[in-house]
Amino acid sequence: MTHLQEGDKAPDFRSTTQDGEPLTLADLAGQRTILYFYPKDNTSGCTLEAQSLRDxxxxxxxxxxxxxxxxxxxxxxxxNFCDKHAxxxxxxxxxxxxxCEAYGVWAEKSMYGRKYMGVLRTTFVIDAEGRIEKIFTKVDTKNHYRQTSAPTTGRRGDHETRGADHPDRRHVGSSRRHGGSAPE
Incomplete structure (x- = not known):
């Protein structure tokens, strides 16, 4: 369950891309970013989500x-995941x-009574100044592009987000209905 809320400064990070190039949050400054966390390459839900964003x-x-x-x-x-699915x-x-830890999405998960650590499928929309604009905790993997690109209406639940003002904020991720919860 992420500790972050809409309006928070996005945590800085440094990691490497699929091409071995370093990437930091500062490298993304000046443009809006869809930063999406997913459990594992080439699994059904993760592939559907990636293909939706690709399309x-x-x-x-x-x-x-x-x-x-x-x-x-x-x-x-x-x-390999990029090549296989273009x-x-x-x-x-x-x-x-x-x-994952900085964004609060590395957590204990459970399947068939077995507990393990894994990624809670979550998407953050980060604005050009590095602030979190939206958080999607209930990801529609097959339609994630549409979900993330839908205009903001201000009505709770329209985008299945949990912002700072959401009454169930402390329960983010507890009623996940999307794929990716299987050990991978």
Missing amino acids: GREELARRGFRIVGVSPDSERSHR LNFTLLADTDHSV
Whole structure:
């Protein structure tokens, strides 16, 4: 469960991309970023989510967004994932979980009575100044591009976000209905 709220300064990070290039939050300054955390390359829910963002990338770019995916997979795994699914955006290799931990999405999970540590599928929309604009904790993997690009209406629940003013803020991620909770 993330400790971050909409309006917070996004935590700084330093990691490497699928191409072995370093990337920091400062490198993303000046443009809006969809920073999405997912459990594992080449699994069903994660692939659907990546394909949705891939298919919407041009429209998102026209609207000033950059897409960056983060998982504990290696650079090599990310390169293979990008090649296999023609992904057209950056993936960060967070093998030590430091980025996931900074964003509060590395947590204990449970499946079939077995507990393990893993990524809580979560997406942060970060504005050009590095502040968190939106947090999506209930990710619709198949339609994530549409979910992240929907205009803000100000009505709670429209985008399945949990902002600072949401009454269930302390329960973020506790009623997840999306894929990616299986050990991967």
